[in-house]
Amino acid sequence: MTRPIRKIMVYVDGSEQSITAAQYAIVLAKALGAELYALYVVDTRALAELVKSRIFLEAEQDEYRRDLDGDASRYLNHVKELARRKGVPVSTEKSSGAVNVEIKSKVSALGVDLLVLGEISQIRSRRDELYNETERAMRNAQCPVLIAKGEEKIWDLYEALE
Amino acid sequence: MALIDLIEESVVRAPLRAADKESAIRELVDTLAKAGKILDADTAYRAVLDREAKGSTGLEEGIAVPHGKTIAARELTIAIGVSPDGVEFGSMDGKPARLLFLILAPPDKAGPHIEALAEIARMSRSKAFCASLASCRTPLEVIRLFKDE
Numbered sequence: 001m002t003r004p005i006r007k008i009m010v011y012v013d014g015s016e017q018s019i020t021a022a023q024y025a026i027v028l029a030k031a032l033g034a035e036l037y038a039l040y041v042v043d044t045r046a047l048a049e050l051v052k053s054r055i056f057l058e059a060e061q062d063e064y065r066r067d068l069d070g071d072a073s074r075y076l077n078h079v080k081e082l083a084r085r086k087g088v089p090v091s092t093e094k095s096s097g098a099v100n101v102e103i104k105s106k107v108s109a110l111g112v113d114l115l116v117l118g119e120i121s122q123i124r125s126r127r128d129e130l131y132n133e134t135e136r137a138m139r140n141a142q143c144p145v146l147i148a149k150g151e152e153k154i155w156d157l158y159e160a161l162e
Numbered sequence: 163m164a165l166i167d168l169i170e171e172s173v174v175r176a177p178l179r180a181a182d183k184e185s186a187i188r189e190l191v192d193t194l195a196k197a198g199k200i201l202d203a204d205t206a207y208r209a210v211l212d213r214e215a216k217g218s219t220g221l222e223e224g225i226a227v228p229h230g231k232t233i234a235a236r237e238l239t240i241a242i243g244v245s246p247d248g249v250e251f252g253s254m255d256g257k258p259a260r261l262l263f264l265i266l267a268p269p270d271k272a273g274p275h276i277e278a279l280a281e282i283a284r285m286s287r288s289k290a291f292c293a294s295l296a297s298c299r300t301p302l303e304v305i306r307l308f309k310d311e
Contacts, residue, residue: 014273043273046280053283054254055227057217067272074270133277 009037009093010116011103013139014075017118021148022079023158025116026088028146030161034113036088038079039106040072042096043133086161100136107141115145165281166308168240172197174301178243178262186229187211188247190241190264199239199266206234206266219260220253224260225286225294229279235266238274260296 010025012018022038029036047064050056056064069115076092083090096101107115120134138145148154175193181187187210189294195203209230211217220226226249243265248258261284267275291307298304 014271017202043276043280046276049283050276051282053281054221054261055219059216060213064272064276065235065267068276071270071273 003034005032005034005113006036006038007037007110007112008032008114008116009039009107009110009112010079011118011134012038012075012117013069013078013099013118013134014040015118016151017120017148018152019075019078019082019118020154021116021118024122024146024148026083027088027154027157027161028084028116029090029116030086030088036083036090037093037106037110037112038076038090039093039103040076040147041099041102042068042072042094043099044096068085082158082162084110085118086158098142099133100121104140104142107143112143115141115143117145119146119147119149119151163252163259165240165278165285168238168306169242169308170197170299171305172299173239173241174244174304175201175241176244176251176298176301176304178245180243180245180249181247183214183249183251184211186243186251186259186262187214187247187264189264190228193241193243194239194264194266199237199241200232200234201236206232208229209234209266215253218252218254220251220259221286222255222257223286223289223292224248224251224253224257225292226251226253226259227265227279227282227286228262229265229267229275230293231269231272231275233268234265238265238267238271240265240278240280242304244296246299255307259302263291272277 191207195255203279224295243262
């Protein structure tokens with residue numbers, strides 16, 4: 001029987017939940033001998049929406065786009081460092097667009113077997129359900145999805161990894 | 163992070179007392195300072211005024227979204243003001259702002275900042291929700307409205 005999980009991808013957005021997800025993905029990759037990918041999506045759709053609604057000025061959009069590019073590099077480097085400490089190779093991917101669309105696209109393009117996402121904020125309204133990007137990624141991804149819950153337990157697992 | 167995760171009674175001013183734009187921004191910044199959400203009210207106030215100087219964040223239908231990046235904020239933070247009489251905010255449709263969402267974020271947290279602003283942009287399209295929000299007279303009513311939506 002071939003290994004069911006050969007490629008794992010974790011989505012990182014800079015939130016604490018996504019960093020916890022990255023730690024769990026590292027644990028899994030090491031335990032399963034799987035390839036690990038980390039993805040950050042620069043949410044250009046949200047930027048465009050803010051210009052359209054006139055909350056952002058055009059110049060502000062450019063400024064925040066640069067900020068988001070900086071965030072992407074910083075957080076992906078952080079995941080690289082977390083993985084390096086545990087001797088796990090990781091390939092980082094940065095893309096831009098609508099978050100859930102980009103996640104789905106990368107899953108397909110890379111042939112990912114398991115998508116790891118951070119804990120999803122409590123859904124308190126139908127609007128949350130419609131617009132929460134992690135929620136939408138979970139629903140749309142064409143592969144098994146794992147939601148990394150239990151920050152303390154995951155931290156212990158990550159720390160115990162040799 | 164969902165907007166509701168950032169909203170608590172201590173960051174809501176309902177009713178907002180200020181009668182003009184600068185005072186309204188100051189009142190909301192001071193609310194955040196009092197709630198322990200920001201380190202320095204003056205720095206945060208200047209950041210918001212600097213942004214407003216480039217163009218008003220007064221939208222249509224009585225909504226304003228003053229915001230800024232500032233080292234005075236340790237994390238993304240929001241204050242909500244409900245002004246029964248409205249505040250002249252230089253809005254696109256000329257109507258006074260009755261709902262003010264002040265958002266402050268540290269310079270290295272662009273992602274959550276944009277996410278929160280986008281959520282407000284979407285919310286502002288719901289006229290029924292905004293009308294209900296504008297009719298709130300206490301912070302508790304605002305919180306309940308967000309949670310019960």
